[in-house]
Amino acid sequence: MILSxxxxxxxxxAIFVTLVAIGLIDYVMALLNELNYRLDGAxxxxxxxxxxTLTTPGRLYAFFPYICLIGVLFAFGTMADHRELVIIESTGxxxxxxxxxxxxxxxVWLILAFAIGESLVPKLDQQGYELRNVAAAQGSTQYGVWHRDQDTYYFFKAVKKDGSVAAGFSVKYNTLTDAMIYDSFDAISLxxxxxWQFNGLARYTNQRGAAWQNEFSGQSEPWDTNLTPDLLWLLTSPDAKLSVFKLFEYSNYLSAQQLSDDNFRLQFWQRVLQPVLSLALIWLAITFIFGPLRQSSTGARIFIGLMLAISFNLIQSLIAxxxxxxxxxxxxxAAIPVALAASIALVLQFKKAL
Incomplete structure (x- = not known):
């Protein structure tokens, strides 16, 4: 009981210390990158x-399987250096x-990470991306997103987390009248x-060879779309962390609109398999400690853990x-990193058994 x-x-x-250390490094690097390349407008x-600050938990959640790998290597390495593994084995x-x-x-850490990652992390990411989108849209022209909904193309300058749109415009070709329709709006709200409702809507039409005609200005008009507030917000924040259920919902929406949903389906399966990947990497760390890294120093084990984490992270980046x-x-x-980690662990386990 005491040994357990x-x-x-x-x-x-060990996992807690690794989480804090990687979190601090990630925070500093992300902040420097943001200050150097993303500042614009307000x-x-x-x-x-x-x-x-708000988006750091989401990045750590995505990196958590590798945090477990490094943490287990660090813990076992410390125990091996102090001969504690030998003492534990000698107890029977x-x-x-x-x-x-x-x-x-x-x-226990995986359960905590899943609970926080599927509840708190998406909310924090929403707040962070809303802050950046709304601020960057003020006095800047480089932020915004295009989106096609049915046969209309929309440009949204900034979307808040409740789904409301600060400003934008849309372009549509009417095949019946052979005319281009350009709508500008001050906001979209619920x-x-x-x-959904357009506010401050102005419409301009142009038939081939003719001048643009202003049909009306400053009107309110309903917007017929299948977009929910969460999905509309996601358009301007594609890097924000979503829950498993939201990933599934958004990929289905993109599929219904005949838009590519491969990336979101891949993220969905990566998130579903993340606990399995974590366990496979923990198994890999254990086989390293009882195998080729048993006589290595703690520094060497941590270095190997970092190299493995970086390698598997690069593999995940190349998968898409x-x-x-x-x-x-x-x-x-999504199962490739899991299969690779389990295969390496199995080979090391088999070699050790010979």
Missing amino acids: KYIFKSMFM YQAQQAFWFI LSKGKIIARTLYGPI TDAGD PLASTINLPEFFA
């Missing part, structure tokens, strides 16, 4: 500071039982009944273009 508590505490604290240093605990007790700490190039189903593409 000690192993649990060692693993839990989006300045103060807003960039709050944006990075087999390696299998030691490994089983090793999993308790990481599993009515009390929950329906690879999957689209060879038409690989999103589930199998």
Whole structure:
């Protein structure tokens, strides 16, 4: 019982220390990048500071499987350096039982990470991206997004987290009248009944060979669309972290609009398989400690852990273009890092057993 508590505490604290260390490094690097390349309009240093603060948990959640890998290597490495593994084995605990007790700490962290990542992280990301989008749209022309809904093309300058649009315009070709229709609007908002509405709408039409004609200005008009506030907000914040359910919903919407949804389906499966990847990487870390890294120093083990984390992160980054190039189903593409980590761990486990 005492040994189980000690192993649990060692693993839990090692992952915590790794989480804090990587979080600080990520925060500083992300803030420097934001200050150097993203400031524009009313989006300045103060807003960039709050944006990075609000979105850091989302980046750490995406990197959490690798945090578990480094944390377990660090914990086991420290125990091996102090001969604690030898002492634990001398009490009669087999390696299998030691490994089983090793999993308790990481599993608690995985549960915590999943709970926070699927509830709090999307809300924090929404607040951060809303702050940046709205501030950057003031006095700047480089921020905004195009979107096609049915046969109309929209440009939204900034979208708030409740889905309301600050300003924009749309372009549509009417095949019946052979005319281009250009609408500009001051805002898109939700009515009390929950329906979308253009505010400050001005419409201009142009038939081929004729001048532009102003049909009306300053009107309110309903907007017929399948976009929900969350989906509309996501258009201007494609990098924001979403829950598994929102990823599934948005990919279905894109598919219904005959737009590419491959990236969001891939993100959906990566998020679903993230706990499995974490367990595979923990298994890999354990086989390293009981195998080729048993006599290595703590520094060497941490270095190996960082290299493995970077390598698997690069593999995940290359999966999206690879999957689209060879038409690989999103589930199998997301499972590649899991299969690779499990295969390496299995080979090391087999070699150690010989």
